[in-house]
Amino acid sequence: MSEHYVILLVLVPLLASPLCIFSRNARAAWGFAVLACLTSLYLVFQVWAEVMATGPITYHIGDWAPPVGIEYRVDAVNAWVLLIVAVIGSVVAPYARVSVEREVEAGRIPLFYAAFLLCFTGLLGITVTGDVFNVFVFLEVSSLSAYGLIALGQDRRALTSAFRYLIMGSVGATFIVIGIGLMYVMTGSLNMADLAQLLPQVWDTRTIKVAYGFLAVGVFLKLALFPLHLWLPNAYTFAPSAVTAFIAATATKVAVYMLLRFFFTVFGAPFSFDVMRLDMVLLPLALVAIVTMSLVAIFQVNVKRLLAYSSVAQIGYMILGISFASVTGLTAALLHLFNHALMKGALFMCMGCVMYRIGSVHIDAMAGLGKRMPLTMAAFVVAGLSLVGVPLTVGFISKWYLILGALERGWWPVAILVLITSLMALVYVWRVVEVAYFQEFPHDEDTQEAPWALLIPMWALVLANVWFGIDARTTVASAEQAAQTLMGGAP
Amino acid sequence: MREQVIVRVGAKVLVPFIILFGLYVHFHGDYSPGGGFQAGVILAAAFVLYGLVYGLDAVQRVLPPAFVQACAALGVMVFAGVGVLTMFLGGNFLGYGVLAHDPEHGQHYGIIGVEAGVVITVFGVMVSIFYLFAGRGRRSG
Numbered sequence: 001m002s003e004h005y006v007i008l009l010v011l012v013p014l015l016a017s018p019l020c021i022f023s024r025n026a027r028a029a030w031g032f033a034v035l036a037c038l039t040s041l042y043l044v045f046q047v048w049a050e051v052m053a054t055g056p057i058t059y060h061i062g063d064w065a066p067p068v069g070i071e072y073r074v075d076a077v078n079a080w081v082l083l084i085v086a087v088i089g090s091v092v093a094p095y096a097r098v099s100v101e102r103e104v105e106a107g108r109i110p111l112f113y114a115a116f117l118l119c120f121t122g123l124l125g126i127t128v129t130g131d132v133f134n135v136f137v138f139l140e141v142s143s144l145s146a147y148g149l150i151a152l153g154q155d156r157r158a159l160t161s162a163f164r165y166l167i168m169g170s171v172g173a174t175f176i177v178i179g180i181g182l183m184y185v186m187t188g189s190l191n192m193a194d195l196a197q198l199l200p201q202v203w204d205t206r207t208i209k210v211a212y213g214f215l216a217v218g219v220f221l222k223l224a225l226f227p228l229h230l231w232l233p234n235a236y237t238f239a240p241s242a243v244t245a246f247i248a249a250t251a252t253k254v255a256v257y258m259l260l261r262f263f264f265t266v267f268g269a270p271f272s273f274d275v276m277r278l279d280m281v282l283l284p285l286a287l288v289a290i291v292t293m294s295l296v297a298i299f300q301v302n303v304k305r306l307l308a309y310s311s312v313a314q315i316g317y318m319i320l321g322i323s324f325a326s327v328t329g330l331t332a333a334l335l336h337l338f339n340h341a342l343m344k345g346a347l348f349m350c351m352g353c354v355m356y357r358i359g360s361v362h363i364d365a366m367a368g369l370g371k372r373m374p375l376t377m378a379a380f381v382v383a384g385l386s387l388v389g390v391p392l393t394v395g396f397i398s399k400w401y402l403i404l405g406a407l408e409r410g411w412w413p414v415a416i417l418v419l420i421t422s423l424m425a426l427v428y429v430w431r432v433v434e435v436a437y438f439q440e441f442p443h444d445e446d447t448q449e450a451p452w453a454l455l456i457p458m459w460a461l462v463l464a465n466v467w468f469g470i471d472a473r474t475t476v477a478s479a480e481q482a483a484q485t486l487m488g489g490a491p
Numbered sequence: 492m493r494e495q496v497i498v499r500v501g502a503k504v505l506v507p508f509i510i511l512f513g514l515y516v517h518f519h520g521d522y523s524p525g526g527g528f529q530a531g532v533i534l535a536a537a538f539v540l541y542g543l544v545y546g547l548d549a550v551q552r553v554l555p556p557a558f559v560q561a562c563a564a565l566g567v568m569v570f571a572g573v574g575v576l577t578m579f580l581g582g583n584f585l586g587y588g589v590l591a592h593d594p595e596h597g598q599h600y601g602i603i604g605v606e607a608g609v610v611i612t613v614f615g616v617m618v619s620i621f622y623l624f625a626g627r628g629r630r631s632g
Contacts, residue, residue, distance in 0.1 A: 004584070015571050017567070018568045021560065021561065021563075022564060062583060062586050063583045
């Protein structure tokens, strides 16, 4: 049975999704979603433990051997990303019930969970597969369901932002499939491991260089790298709170994984960095993203939008780590994938609690909330400190490795810039803290603490922020092993 | 179009043949051009034609919107269900070889099985899209 875990972790949420539609009942659909997410988490955990202990696992769909058939292949890199997606899904699904009842039309709630599970399936599928076309298929599964989820937001602007995301996301997906098509033309293969063998013989051809360009731009759109990030702030701002927490913590992370997979495993680090000079593209874009987006975040009045811009800046840190093209840099990027998922998940869940009680996430509406909703705002403070990178939180661990990576390359101005932008993060987190703790609550009606159903999943993530900030052995070891796998060194 | 006798009678005659052709495209999909997607679209076309000629209410009496939506979900269950069945029979996911004594027959059964899932989903989605567009303006106006 355990050899089927790799496929079952995708199948369970896929099969639970139609059950949500059949049930036509909000509570039952939520039950299916939670059950499916937890089952997937269990399977992912088993797979991760096995990969860590004994090395990569492969699974041949339909008993067709690769490179002809579709192969699912899990190594240290995607085991790590699977874990991120499954953990966040399993925390957001229990959180969603109360939040979604408040924010989504009652008749649409079963459909909401169906789309949520499809999105979860798609993200796990992209990560688990070893076939480039299968990546595209799952990318569409996750993206299309994400557009639907965002459009379910209360605000009418949710529709336009979902549509905008649809246009940009479809352009990205099209570029990716063009890139895959061009690789297929030159090599006749879609299997990642097989492509890695065949591509070096055709490196010099213009077709492969064009394929590389299409893939790069397509993936950059999906992960919202700086000039291609315009879909992200509105989509995050107007989506239902649970959706924002889920997508912010997983979708862009999986896109970063795609970038790593395509450019390190399929094309190989030598081609990416010596021939195509990918670092010369990534480094400036990452730096501009970090500085400008942190600056823009400081001036936002909608806190969800503030956090969305901060996400674009944080993606910049991951890309910065990748642009170092070293094991330390990649470790930093992979650590930040996990750590950023923990902190942004927690922060957006805080916004969900605020939305639940006061119906707004405008910064002025949050005045005095520190006294009214002490647990929610305390969670915001801890997760916010983690975002800044204060010691004893996960944010510190990723910044530490990022600065190590920069110094290793001798790029000390980059290291200083990372420190300065951390202070900028402190400014925008502080703005919220100041309003919540040092201003009087203007309303007379007694606003209470958010319900436990929201607080428990949120605090689980907040405590994880602290736990993995103090004891980072597991996370660092996993990220390091993944980084070495990507750079082609012995694990 | 409800007054046009030729259109009404023509549509009524055509609908069963369109459905039959859809089934042919599905069951012959493993040998000849065709398959689940095409078959699902052809089946949906029969009901779209009926709806265009006799009106949305008439076609929704035959296929209620809730049923069509359930079809869209059911197909996914059928497709993945075939895959799960092969796993129970000892193969990998979608490893059709284990479905019959002769692996070659197993491949046929498996493909027809998963394509039946595709037919149901595509049919459900196509008819849903038709309902949504045909129903526009009714609710608002």
